[in-house]
Amino acid sequence: MAAIVCAAILLLIMTVMLIEAWPALSSRHLTAFIFDKIWYPLEGQFGMLSMLVASLMVMVIAVLLATPIGIICAIFIVYIAPARIQKIYRFAIALLAGMPSVVLGLWGLTVLVPLVNHWSPPGMSVMLAGIVLSVMILPTVTLTSVAAFKSLSGALQQAASALGIRQHVQILKVFMPAASGAIMSGVLLAMARALGETMVVLMVAGNVVQFPTGLFEPVRTLTANIALEMAYATDLHRATLFVSGLLLTSLVLAMMSLASKIKSHNNG
Amino acid sequence: MTKGYTIGQLTEAKACCEPIAHLSVRDLSVKYQQKTVLENVDLDIYKGCITALIGPSGCGKTSFLSALNRLIDMTNGASVSGQVWFDDKDMLDRQTDLLNLRRRIGMIFQKPNPFPLSIYRNLALPLHEIGVKDKQLIHQKIETVLKDVGLWEEVHHQLDMTATKLSGGQQQRLCIARALVLEPEILLMDEPCSALDPISSAIVEDLIVSLCGRYTVVIVTHNLAQAKRVANYAAFFWMQERVGKLIEFGHSQRLFEQPRNPLTAAFVNGRKG
Amino acid sequence: MAERLFQLSIWLVALLVLLILLWLVQGLLDQGLAKLSFEFLFSHPQNAGRDGGILSILVATLLILAVTLVVALPLGLASAVWLAEFTTTNNVWARKVRLALDVMAGVPSIVFGLFGYAFFSIFMGMGFSILSGGLTLACMILPVFIRTCEIGLRDANDSWRQGAAALGMPKIKAVWYILLPAALPAISAGLILGIGRSTAETAALIFTSGYVDRMPESLMDSGRALSVHIYDLSMNVTGGDAAAQASALILLMVIILLNMLAFAVTDLWLGRSVIND
Numbered sequence: 162m163a164a165i166v167c168a169a170i171l172l173l174i175m176t177v178m179l180i181e182a183w184p185a186l187s188s189r190h191l192t193a194f195i196f197d198k199i200w201y202p203l204e205g206q207f208g209m210l211s212m213l214v215a216s217l218m219v220m221v222i223a224v225l226l227a228t229p230i231g232i233i234c235a236i237f238i239v240y241i242a243p244a245r246i247q248k249i250y251r252f253a254i255a256l257l258a259g260m261p262s263v264v265l266g267l268w269g270l271t272v273l274v275p276l277v278n279h280w281s282p283p284g285m286s287v288m289l290a291g292i293v294l295s296v297m298i299l300p301t302v303t304l305t306s307v308a309a310f311k312s313l314s315g316a317l318q319q320a321a322s323a324l325g326i327r328q329h330v331q332i333l334k335v336f337m338p339a340a341s342g343a344i345m346s347g348v349l350l351a352m353a354r355a356l357g358e359t360m361v362v363l364m365v366a367g368n369v370v371q372f373p374t375g376l377f378e379p380v381r382t383l384t385a386n387i388a389l390e391m392a393y394a395t396d397l398h399r400a401t402l403f404v405s406g407l408l409l410t411s412l413v414l415a416m417m418s419l420a421s422k423i424k425s426h427n428n429g
Numbered sequence: 430m431t432k433g434y435t436i437g438q439l440t441e442a443k444a445c446c447e448p449i450a451h452l453s454v455r456d457l458s459v460k461y462q463q464k465t466v467l468e469n470v471d472l473d474i475y476k477g478c479i480t481a482l483i484g485p486s487g488c489g490k491t492s493f494l495s496a497l498n499r500l501i502d503m504t505n506g507a508s509v510s511g512q513v514w515f516d517d518k519d520m521l522d523r524q525t526d527l528l529n530l531r532r533r534i535g536m537i538f539q540k541p542n543p544f545p546l547s548i549y550r551n552l553a554l555p556l557h558e559i560g561v562k563d564k565q566l567i568h569q570k571i572e573t574v575l576k577d578v579g580l581w582e583e584v585h586h587q588l589d590m591t592a593t594k595l596s597g598g599q600q601q602r603l604c605i606a607r608a609l610v611l612e613p614e615i616l617l618m619d620e621p622c623s624a625l626d627p628i629s630s631a632i633v634e635d636l637i638v639s640l641c642g643r644y645t646v647v648i649v650t651h652n653l654a655q656a657k658r659v660a661n662y663a664a665f666f667w668m669q670e671r672v673g674k675l676i677e678f679g680h681s682q683r684l685f686e687q688p689r690n691p692l693t694a695a696f697v698n699g700r701k702g
Numbered sequence: 703m704a705e706r707l708f709q710l711s712i713w714l715v716a717l718l719v720l721l722i723l724l725w726l727v728q729g730l731l732d733q734g735l736a737k738l739s740f741e742f743l744f745s746h747p748q749n750a751g752r753d754g755g756i757l758s759i760l761v762a763t764l765l766i767l768a769v770t771l772v773v774a775l776p777l778g779l780a781s782a783v784w785l786a787e788f789t790t791t792n793n794v795w796a797r798k799v800r801l802a803l804d805v806m807a808g809v810p811s812i813v814f815g816l817f818g819y820a821f822f823s824i825f826m827g828m829g830f831s832i833l834s835g836g837l838t839l840a841c842m843i844l845p846v847f848i849r850t851c852e853i854g855l856r857d858a859n860d861s862w863r864q865g866a867a868a869l870g871m872p873k874i875k876a877v878w879y880i881l882l883p884a885a886l887p888a889i890s891a892g893l894i895l896g897i898g899r900s901t902a903e904t905a906a907l908i909f910t911s912g913y914v915d916r917m918p919e920s921l922m923d924s925g926r927a928l929s930v931h932i933y934d935l936s937m938n939v940t941g942g943d944a945a946a947q948a949s950a951l952i953l954l955m956v957i958i959l960l961n962m963l964a965f966a967v968t969d970l971w972l973g974r975s976v977i978n979d
Contacts, residue, residue, distance in 0.1 A: 168802035261902030325531035329708035357810025
């Protein structure tokens, strides 16, 4: 009954997306839309590649930064921090996790952009978007890694301690390999979040549609593009925006399903 | 070393066990939070001998065992008093080097707990930790120890396989091998066969018997028949006034056939516990 | 010693993350603190929001939230009940529904914005309105809310189910009178999570509830949510930074409060489960 309605909503979403995207999907230029570099909708040019690459680059930077730091924070929470500090720290991470993306974007815009602008104008860039995004996805990595470590059997630590293995070796060479599947799955989820994020990149990446040639160049991601152009897009332009939405969704879903496959393989 | 007691492979003389104290436990008591589970235990563990700790559950046998290698420190709220003399030093002293202690006194747990790593890595990791770097030497030690536990034939061609894929009995033998690879002087075993099927249990039992004279073994077991088959000495624990106490200790044959304490007699004859 | 070095580096990194969080908050206090005042909360924005307060924004945000909850709560609860009580874990339909929910949980928020715009605003004719925004957000938070409620219901003690059946209670009554109250902490936790997500959401609202910063007079009016207001002030309004930061501080305080509430509720939940054993 009610549950069917909820599942039906998904079908509704997919249907609406496909209907709106249809003019672009059915046109002969579909591959061109995805693989062309030039996005100039006013002149009928709809190449999304620059923005796709920008989205991916920002995601990669964010994940490369957030993963090691996030895992280290998880190790801190589970193995190193004394009880009282553990509580405070978990709260801090939970707070960061609940931080609205627009607030993070605001911070990036008002604090970081002027700072980076000093050294490398214009400040708004792939790199900066990646950095702010990494702060946003850090809690995801940390919290899933904490869950991963906690799900390890206590018998492992007992066995390792009974052998006189030092704690840091236990963590690095026993616990981390043992939890690696669940940690990896958490990292993939964080990647999916980074790819689908709109506000942070909208406010901090610069929004210039160009193929990113350097880390400090301003760029526009697929998500930011939708946000910026949706309001006035018509006909084919609009349809291509929906296509970019579908593209994003499929990439995100691919990552999430990979994450859940790794998790269940690990548990088996 | 001349009397035949040796660590590791037996050299010339036969295996033997000497009533020389390897570990001396004096006045040991264990408390969890405020509840005392074990009180005033005085016990000598003899060199090269297999000593069985018998008695019903809840008498503090496992707590006793974990106090010997200080693994009980990992339990929240546990406190231990008394002395455990090893090499003229009290192991319960705060200054004790725990890493060193645990490399000399190894432990096997009731449920096999190999690391979810390859068989090779399970054995190589402890070796790395004690500073053995030479690859040849590591490989040699691993081969020795796997042959010792009877696993070499079964797994030598798949040392890269994840240890958790082995059967229960194989896993437990691997855990014993892992403990042996550090060449400890004493092995503590907490009901090593109770989680295994009868066939694996028999194999592990034979393995334990083969350790006599080569290692000092302390084994907690619920299985009286096993204790009779395996042990040289036996220590009987029982609850008195809701606290675990050591009731009787002696040569296992004597303890089972002519127990001195009526409680012991009742227990070994199946009338109590 | 290697062990010391290891511990030191871990502490340093943990500290670094904490410092970043503090830096973040400090960045908001910088210009925002000065603007915070009673008037700020209770007057309307003027001069494109540079001056004045955020009253109309707060009202719009609350209205959007209300729509979201009124729709999501009953729908979500009913679905969770169906999944937990009326199907076994292997039921074909249940698995399809769960899969659909998992997929929905992953869809990026901007895509929800596209959907909400095309379906609610245009196809259903709601235009830029609070109703449209609220409905879109309801779709967004349903999957996680349903999951949390389902877990809470499954956690509820089986002996209660059996007791109710033995008394000849029809299942619906057992659910309503016994199981739902027992799962209340989990449901509240899910609700708080959903509220948190809704208040933080921006991208889905830009095209559904719109930009208008006047006081909304009905659900069909366009209204500006707090998060959208922050976005607009910082990106489109020169000199709007101070007001943006002040608004962000308000939003942050709401999130902190929700977090603390969630911690308290989950403690209650875990505490109850232990007692019940």
